[in-house]
Amino acid sequence: MESISTDAWVLPSAARQPSRAELVRERFSFAPLAADEVLVAPLFGCLEGNMLHALQRDPIDICQVRREDAVVLGNAGVVAVQRTGSNVTRFSEGDVCLLFANGVPDDAGYPIKIMGYDAPGTMGVLAKSMKLQERQLIRIPPASPYSLEQWAAFSLRYVSAWANWRVAYACWKSQRAETPPAETIVCAWGGGVSFAQVALAQRIGCRVMMIASGRERLQLLERSGIEAIERGDPDDAAFEEHMLAELTRRTAGRGVSIFIDNIGSPVQQITLKALAREGVMTTCGWKRGMRAHIARAIECLSRHIHVHTHFANMQEALDAVEFAEQQGWMPPQPERIWTWEQIPQMFSDYAQGKIRTYFPVFSVNSPAQIGLLR
Numbered sequence: 001m002e003s004i005s006t007d008a009w010v011l012p013s014a015a016r017q018p019s020r021a022e023l024v025r026e027r028f029s030f031a032p033l034a035a036d037e038v039l040v041a042p043l044f045g046c047l048e049g050n051m052l053h054a055l056q057r058d059p060i061d062i063c064q065v066r067r068e069d070a071v072v073l074g075n076a077g078v079v080a081v082q083r084t085g086s087n088v089t090r091f092s093e094g095d096v097c098l099l100f101a102n103g104v105p106d107d108a109g110y111p112i113k114i115m116g117y118d119a120p121g122t123m124g125v126l127a128k129s130m131k132l133q134e135r136q137l138i139r140i141p142p143a144s145p146y147s148l149e150q151w152a153a154f155s156l157r158y159v160s161a162w163a164n165w166r167v168a169y170a171c172w173k174s175q176r177a178e179t180p181p182a183e184t185i186v187c188a189w190g191g192g193v194s195f196a197q198v199a200l201a202q203r204i205g206c207r208v209m210m211i212a213s214g215r216e217r218l219q220l221l222e223r224s225g226i227e228a229i230e231r232g233d234p235d236d237a238a239f240e241e242h243m244l245a246e247l248t249r250r251t252a253g254r255g256v257s258i259f260i261d262n263i264g265s266p267v268q269q270i271t272l273k274a275l276a277r278e279g280v281m282t283t284c285g286w287k288r289g290m291r292a293h294i295a296r297a298i299e300c301l302s303r304h305i306h307v308h309t310h311f312a313n314m315q316e317a318l319d320a321v322e323f324a325e326q327q328g329w330m331p332p333q334p335e336r337i338w339t340w341e342q343i344p345q346m347f348s349d350y351a352q353g354k355i356r357t358y359f360p361v362f363s364v365n366s367p368a369q370i371g372l373l374r
């Protein structure tokens with residue numbers, strides 16, 4: 001059978017593009033559908049931190065790791081099914097689904113590698129047409145009141161947030177079963193995943209706060225009923241003292257029960273110092289500084305639990321979608337959608353910190369063009 005060819009924005013290997021990595025628009029060819037695979041047309045995608053890591057070839061060069069000449073990135077989005085392999089039973093042409101980017105699962109279903117990132121032979125939504133396995137699709141609830149753009153933003157960050165929160169909250173409860181949610185203080189630094197997680201904690205009745213920079217983000221937090229704390233400059237000499245004083249004041253000296261830290265070394269000491277006794281430091285990523293240095297004795301004496309997770313298994317993703325649909329736990333409707341042509345500029349602006357939304361959504365194929373009513 002003939003290979004399939006599509007218009008795509010690809011990340012070329014360092015052998016092809018030795019300078020700073022940039023997306024290149026070209027025809028991308030991939031093998032015909034296997035029996036358990038599905039051909040889909042991406043509708044909307046969402047720019048994710050891992051896509052930038054891939055472009056920066058840091059911490060890994062994914063083309064080199066995958067031994068591939070070019071990789072199509074993009075593991076968050078919404079797609080429409082175009083064609084199915086002979087063994088596919090759960091989906092048919094026209095179904096609109098979320099991507100579930102679990103590329104290579106372990107024996108408990110948790111991902112070892114991520115689709116459209118480090119899982120070899122997989123592709124993402126930066127292509128007009130892509131293929132994936134049946135198990136990497138989740139149908140969007142029929143007649144959902146939420147837009148496809150919101151579901152695109154949901155697919156990776158909200159599912160990651162759900163899976164990380166599930167473990168972090170269980171850890172907190174393992175030592176503080178008697179503490180009701182209203183007395184559980186949840187604080188976060190970071191971006192879209194942290195925002196999603198704090199919004200989830202809020203829905204189960206915890207007291208929530210988030211540290212962020214810039215007027216737009218602080219306003220979004222306030223509008224969402226999340227206490228907004230303005231982030232200072234981590235390079236400022238008084239940064240740690242200032243942030244700790246602020247967190248002590250806001251928690252009336254009790255400390256933070258569950259601290260979501262998706263930033264890393266520039267803030268980690270503050271995270272740990274601000275934790276309550278039996279507090280949980282939880283993360284599923286890092287933005288600045290991947291390595292951790294901890295005072296083990298102090299962490300033991302304080303009975304702190306450190307949680308590390310990586311995306312989700314299928315049950316967590318299904319539970320996240322069901323909860324979202326029932327409780328309205330959704331990303332805000334995006335104010336701007338980047339076009340297919342604007343994708344490289346969007347990456348560049350994101351890398352320079354010029355994009356203020358937590359959920360930069362872009363369009364790949366128009367739903368109307370591929371025969372879906374909008």
Ligand SMILES: NC(=O)c1ccc[n+]([C@@H]2O[C@H](COP(=O)([O-])OP(=O)(O)OC[C@H]3O[C@@H](n4cnc5c(N)ncnc54)[C@H](OP(=O)(O)O)[C@@H]3O)[C@@H](O)[C@H]2O)c1
Nearest residue numbers: 049050160190191192193212213262284285286287310311
């Ligand atoms: N393992 C998983 O399942 C998974 C899933 C999704 C994402 N991730 C990873 O998690 C990390 C966070 O992802 P994300 O999508 O939530 O982030 P994001 O939306 O890309 O945003 C990162 C945020 O970090 C904040 N920031 C930047 N520099 C900072 C600094 N020096 N100190 C404090 N805050 C700083 C910025 O917010 P302010 O300027 O407003 O503070 C920014 O909004 C990334 O590494 C991503 O790859 C992991």
